[in-house]
Structure formats: C-alpha cells, structure tokens
Amino acid sequence: MKKHARFWLAAxxxxxxxxxxxxxxxDKAYTxxxxxxxxxxxxxxxxxxxxxxxxxxxxxxxxxxxWLLVTVGDNRGWVFAGNVxxxxxxxxxxxxxxxxxASGTTASIAARPLDDVAKNxxxxxxxxxxxxxxxxxxxxxxQVNDAAVLAYLxxxxxxxxx
Amino acid sequence: MKRVRVAFAILALxxxxxxxxxxxxxxxxxxxxxxxxGSLVKGVAGIGLKEENSIGGAVAIEIVARFGGVWxxxxxxxxxxxxxxxxxxxxxxxELNFKFGLLNSDSINAFSAPGGYVFITxxxxxxxxxxxxxxxxxxxxxxxHVTQRxxxxxxxxxxxxxxxxxxxxxxxxxxxxxxxxxxxxxxxLFEKGFDPKTEYAADKGGRALAALTxxxxxxxxxxxxxxxxxxxxxxxxxxxxxxxxxxxxxxLPEE
Numbered sequence: 001m002k003k004h005a006r007f008w009l010a011a012x013x014x015x016x017x018x019x020x021x022x023x024x025x026x027d028k029a030y031t032x033x034x035x036x037x038x039x040x041x042x043x044x045x046x047x048x049x050x051x052x053x054x055x056x057x058x059x060x061x062x063x064x065x066x067w068l069l070v071t072v073g074d075n076r077g078w079v080f081a082g083n084v085x086x087x088x089x090x091x092x093x094x095x096x097x098x099x100x101x102a103s104g105t106t107a108s109i110a111a112r113p114l115d116d117v118a119k120n121x122x123x124x125x126x127x128x129x130x131x132x133x134x135x136x137x138x139x140x141x142x143q144v145n146d147a148a149v150l151a152y153l154x155x156x157x158x159x160x161x162x
Numbered sequence: 163m164k165r166v167r168v169a170f171a172i173l174a175l176x177x178x179x180x181x182x183x184x185x186x187x188x189x190x191x192x193x194x195x196x197x198x199x200g201s202l203v204k205g206v207a208g209i210g211l212k213e214e215n216s217i218g219g220a221v222a223i224e225i226v227a228r229f230g231g232v233w234x235x236x237x238x239x240x241x242x243x244x245x246x247x248x249x250x251x252x253x254x255x256x257e258l259n260f261k262f263g264l265l266n267s268d269s270i271n272a273f274s275a276p277g278g279y280v281f282i283t284x285x286x287x288x289x290x291x292x293x294x295x296x297x298x299x300x301x302x303x304x305x306x307h308v309t310q311r312x313x314x315x316x317x318x319x320x321x322x323x324x325x326x327x328x329x330x331x332x333x334x335x336x337x338x339x340x341x342x343x344x345x346x347x348x349x350x351l352f353e354k355g356f357d358p359k360t361e362y363a364a365d366k367g368g369r370a371l372a373a374l375t376x377x378x379x380x381x382x383x384x385x386x387x388x389x390x391x392x393x394x395x396x397x398x399x400x401x402x403x404x405x406x407x408x409x410x411x412x413x414l415p416e417e
Contacts, residue, residue: 033256066374082252082374089254096211096257111259112277115212118219121344130227134219134279137232137239137263144243149251152244158376159252 022086023068027060029084034097036084038077042067044160050075054094058084066162080160113138209314211257211277217317218277220344221351225273225281228352230266233284239264242287245294246280246301249375255309262301270389273351274304276314289392290385298375299382302368310367312360313347320346358405365410383414 023029031052039046042064052058052072058079062069066081098111114122114134122131153159209217226232233239239262246262260278264287265271272282282300290296307313320343350356356364365382373379390407 032254085254087254093211093255093257098257098259112215114219114222115216117216117340118223121220121341122223125223127223127227130223130231133226133232133234134222134263136234137279138261140236140239141243141247141261141263144240144247148244149247152248153251153376156376158248159374162376 023060023063023081025060025062029058029060029068029070029079029081029086030088031056031058031083032085032089033083034094036079038070038072038075038079040077042069042078044080046078049077054097055089055091057088066160082159111142209276209318214314215277216340217314217343217347218275218279220340221275221313221347222277222279222281224344224348225275225279225351226263226265229269229271229273229281229283233264233266233287235264238287242282242297242301245298246305249298249302249305249371249377250278252374253305253309253371258308260305260308270392272300272304274307274313275347276308276311278308280304280308289388293381293384295372295378295381296385296388297381298372298377299368299380299385302370302372302377303364303382304368305371306364306367307356307360310363312356312364313350316346316350317343358409361405361410362413365414369414378417379415380417383411383416386411386414 031054034054036052036056037048038050038052040049041047050072052075056072058068058070058072060068060070061076064078067078068081068084069076069078070084114131119131122128122134154161242262242264246260250258250260258278260280262280262282265273265281265283267283268285269283270285270289272280272286274280280301282304286300287297290300355361369379369382372381386407390411
C-alpha cells in the first residue's frame, strides 16, 4: 500500500513537472551552463554524445517527460530540461562563472563572499555584527558543495535522476 | 531579491519604519576595494555581476540586522542550503553562487538579495517543519526574485547609479549613490513591497523550479494556505501592499 502511494506520488510529480515544461517540438532552448552534455538516451547515466558551450541555441525535436531531444549544429542528443533555459542568457555572463567546482571538494571557504564594498558599507553603518553573521552563513553554505547536492539528488531520485 | 515577505509578511514589518543611517566614508579605503570590485556603470543601462554582488551583500547585511541576526543552527542551515542549492542547480542564472541563511526572528517572512542571498526567518522555518516540499516552494519563490532580477530592476528604473564610473574607486558622491541604491532595495523589501505582478511571477517561477527539481509542485501553495489560516487569527498582521494571500493561492494550481 505504502509502495503504491509512493509510486503515485512520484508519478504525479513527474506529470506535473512535464506539464510545467514550456517546451514543445520546434521550440528553441538555450544552454545556461558553461558546458552542457548531450546524452545518447534520456537517462542521467547514458553515454555522452556532445558537449555544448554556454548560451548555444538548441532546436527541440522531441519531448519525453522532462527530457528534450535537441539538435545544435551537427550534434543531436538528449538533455534534461532543467539544464537549459527558455530565454537566451546574455553572452556577457560567460565570464561571470566561478572556476569549475567539479571536484566537489570546496568547503569552508565561501565562493564569492561579501566584497569590500559591502563589508565597508556594513562597518560604516555600524552593522559589524550583522556583517559577521552574513559571513557565518557564507561559511555554512560553502560546506554544501556540488558533490553533496549531486548525492542528494541521486539518493532522492530527483531532477534528472528521477 | 525579493523578498517576500513572501508575502507572508506578516508581522515584522510594523517595525519597519526605520530610516537608514547616513553613510560616511570614514575609514573607507578605495584602493583596497578597487582590488575586488570592477567598474560600475550603469543606471538604466543594466547592472553587472560585480555591482550586483556589492549591492546584494549590503542588502544582506541590512536584512540580517533588521531581523534579529542570524539563527546559528548549523544543522538547520545545512538543510536549507542543501534544498536551496538543489533548486539552484536548475535555475536560470548559473553564474550566481547562492547562499541560504536563517534569521533569528519568530516572524514569518523570507527575503532575498541580489547576487544570491536568501533568508527565511526561524518562524517560517518552524512553520514548514520537516516538509521539504513546502520549504522548497518558499525558497523557489525567493530564488526566482533573484534570477529575474526583481530588486535590480528597481535600481535600474531609479537610475540610482547613473554617472558612477567605478564603484570600487568610490568618491563620496558615488558612495552616496551606492547607499541610495541599497536604500531603494531595502525600502521595497521592508516597507513598500514588490508590486503584485512581481509577486505572482515569483510564485509561478518558484513553483515551476520546485517541480522541475522534483519537489511536489503544491509546496508553495500549501505554505500560503497555512499562512492564510494563521493570518485569520491575527488580522492586524496583514501587510497592506502585498497581494492578498487568497489571490496568490487562487493563482497557483491545486495538486
């Protein structure tokens, strides 16, 4: 019984997610990460067939749940809808990305912490304690790295791991 | 940015009458700051990531200062960051580095600041309890305010940074403009609120992001319903400029 309930919950979430997707065959989608991998099949552990750079325009050829079969140039493959955007990101943002954290080992050092302008703002306004609190949050946040998020998604069977 | 008060707003705003203190340049070292902040520009032309981070950091400090400081519960903070970062894995601004924190306040509220700072109060955290779907719905709403640059649009419309050539090099006039930009955001967050259209957009975007990530799409709606029920017992806590909860609930599909 419990098993059935879990199945229907998962099915309803999947259906709702599909319904939320704005993509139809013939639509355009855009890569939003520095590098987006196209896969041979609509499965997270499928073989990669191509890697596409930032802000590339993709043609949607087929929709399968939350997965899109797309073409770009001579490349054709599947991508999870969460890894692309409906609107083209500004090419200016390409240089805004942090260095790859693929190793997933970042911890304790906050990525993009409060800069000197913000720090000085806090100090000049007598908000040193609040500034220190924000820095505490940044350190805590840094401990939840990409590897932890990936492990969570896989364990919960969420995102492209559904 | 946003804030929200997820409309949730309930209380705390009553005390929001505070005025921002005057900013002075005493002790500010423009050469040190110049190492980290690049050229500003803009006004109506658009705000770059470095400026966004500077403004967002200052706004984050203001949020924390006004809502009792940070609630330093490491386990709860880790949970909020795990769910928040799981959502942002699929958000539309992958160049941002989001940080999620809890405010030491029993009021029920949530805020976000440019650059990727998201805060919810202890009161709201307690309200959603161990329901990850509801927490994801709230965080998704805040994340959408950031990714759709809702707060930055206020600054851009106001042209607060017009004529500032280099935020890092900050002359006193420029820094006054920076302070004005921060003030415009905090005034919206703490006093005026975003317009209803912006709130509805954050609801819609947050729901879609949560669902795409794999959380139940009805998490945000369920939270709003709980807030509405609580509000019935405390009608004076209604934030006048915020969209009525009933309207927000009605706009979100049932499921």
